[in-house]
Amino acid sequence: MAKLLLLVAIVIVVALLARHLFAKKQAQGQAAPRSDGTEEAKLVRCVECGAFVPKAEAVAVGNGFRCGAGCKPH
């Protein structure tokens, strides 16, 4: 009987640990897309050379976006 109780206790502990780990993993999974930012990962087209660059790296100009220092307006 004591063995059975011990087994039940182990199962409960494992279940709680698994739930804890799952909740932690889920929380990280939810946090990750927010930190990456879908808006920053979006590609925009350079008005100067036509290259697609991440919006975070692009420089906003009057008529759209252009890529970094490598592409200066004329």
Ligand SMILES: [Zn+2]
């Ligand atoms: Zn460019």
